[in-house]
Amino acid sequence: MSVLVYTENWDGKFKKLSFELVSYATGVAKMLNSTVTAVSVGKVEETELRKLGNYGANKIINVNNEQLVSLDSQAYAYVISEISRKENASVIIISNNNTGKAVAPRLSVRLKAGIGSGVSKLPLNLNPFTVYKRAYSGNAFAHVIIKSDVKIITLAQNSFGLIDTANNATIENINVSVDGSLLKTVVKDVQKQTGKIVLTDADIVVSGGRGMKSPDNWTPLVELASLLDAATACSRPVSDEGWRPHEEHTGQTGKIIAPNLYIAVGISGATQHLAGVSSSKYIVAINTDKDAPIFGSAQYGIVGDAMKVLPRLVDAVKAIKK
Numbered sequence: 001m002s003v004l005v006y007t008e009n010w011d012g013k014f015k016k017l018s019f020e021l022v023s024y025a026t027g028v029a030k031m032l033n034s035t036v037t038a039v040s041v042g043k044v045e046e047t048e049l050r051k052l053g054n055y056g057a058n059k060i061i062n063v064n065n066e067q068l069v070s071l072d073s074q075a076y077a078y079v080i081s082e083i084s085r086k087e088n089a090s091v092i093i094i095s096n097n098n099t100g101k102a103v104a105p106r107l108s109v110r111l112k113a114g115i116g117s118g119v120s121k122l123p124l125n126l127n128p129f130t131v132y133k134r135a136y137s138g139n140a141f142a143h144v145i146i147k148s149d150v151k152i153i154t155l156a157q158n159s160f161g162l163i164d165t166a167n168n169a170t171i172e173n174i175n176v177s178v179d180g181s182l183l184k185t186v187v188k189d190v191q192k193q194t195g196k197i198v199l200t201d202a203d204i205v206v207s208g209g210r211g212m213k214s215p216d217n218w219t220p221l222v223e224l225a226s227l228l229d230a231a232t233a234c235s236r237p238v239s240d241e242g243w244r245p246h247e248e249h250t251g252q253t254g255k256i257i258a259p260n261l262y263i264a265v266g267i268s269g270a271t272q273h274l275a276g277v278s279s280s281k282y283i284v285a286i287n288t289d290k291d292a293p294i295f296g297s298a299q300y301g302i303v304g305d306a307m308k309v310l311p312r313l314v315d316a317v318k319a320i321k322k
């Protein structure tokens with residue numbers, strides 16, 4: 001019996017998400033007195049694969065078929081199900097991101113395995129196997145009991161964190177041949193963003209809301225983000241208005257993030273917004289309204305006009321960095 005974790009790579013490199021998944025899998029394996037087998041699909045160098053051992057993986061199965069160079073949820077679900085059977089996995093852990101949402105249900109059908117989706121804590125109980133997830137935009141929580149022999153957990157991104165557990169993992173290179181009829185996805189063109197910190201990976205996020213008043217006022221916010229090596233984000237109305245790109249929208253209907261520091265500028269703190277950012281370690285709010293709900297979730301607050309506060313923050317950070 002082992003805990004299997006599917007790790008995603010981007011152009012052969014793992015991101016924080018994969019290390020978080022392995023950290024979580026290690027926690028589950030400890031509870032079960034079991035071991036962690038990480039599965040990597042695609043071309044990843046050995047030095048990169050070894051990094052999974054730093055978070056507790058005991059074994060790394062590296063599948064590097066030509067057929068599987070780009071994500072195909074049907075084919076990947078097949079590959080993970082085959083490895084899961086071979087490893088006699090009792091728990092399978094996948095991210096609750098878009099890839100996980102496409103792969104996990106297919107895997108569930110293949111393995112007749114129940115799913116706990118969007119889980120954000122280690123299992124509460126092993127018998128019955130009970131997982132915890134937030135519900136209703138974080139205003140409630142649910143305890144989900146998974147009764148099947150094999151259990152799938154999709155982990156909410158940034159909900160667990162990274163835990164160093166050095167392990168000298170073994171690497172097994174295998175080839176799982178996939179029936180061509182399963183391969184339905186053809187990638188014709190890839191357009192990559194360059195030079196931007198990925199929002200879901202960022203340690204610091206500077207985010208603007210409708211209180212920024214106009215898309216023309218974003219310069220000091222972007223400058224502050226750049227000085228802090230932070231990603232930029234926004235509330236939903238801001239992206240709906242086209243002031244900022246949709247990929248920056250955080251909240252219930254946008255990205256769920258949990259950086260160390262979230263600076264919310266001119267954001268009221270509606271529950272739908274907080275649903276995406278409330279797991280941040282520290283929230284700093286800048287708002288003209290001292291009664292804005294965001295102050296209820298923030299550890300630090302500045303009551304003031306963003307147009308005056310942001311340039312002063314920029315100057316202060318520049319002075320510190322000199």
Ligand SMILES: Cc1cc2nc3c(=O)[nH]c(=O)nc-3n(C[C@H](O)[C@H](O)[C@H](O)COP(=O)(O)OP(=O)(O)OC[C@H]3O[C@@H](n4cnc5c(N)ncnc54)[C@H](O)[C@@H]3O)c2cc1C
Pocket residue numbers: 208209210211212234235236237238249250251252253254265266267268269270271272273276286287288289292304305306307
């Ligand atoms: C089904 C559903 C899903 C939703 N999903 C999301 C979601 O995923 N993400 C999301 O963000 N929203 C979401 N919303 C919208 C959400 O309810 C709020 O309307 C939205 O978050 C408000 O955005 P805001 O805080 O930028 O704007 P506002 O609520 O207009 O707040 C602006 C804030 O700026 C302050 N302000 C004004 N001027 C200044 C100034 N000069 N300096 C500093 N502060 C100033 C004001 O005091 C105010 O607090 C959703 C709504 C629904 C119904």
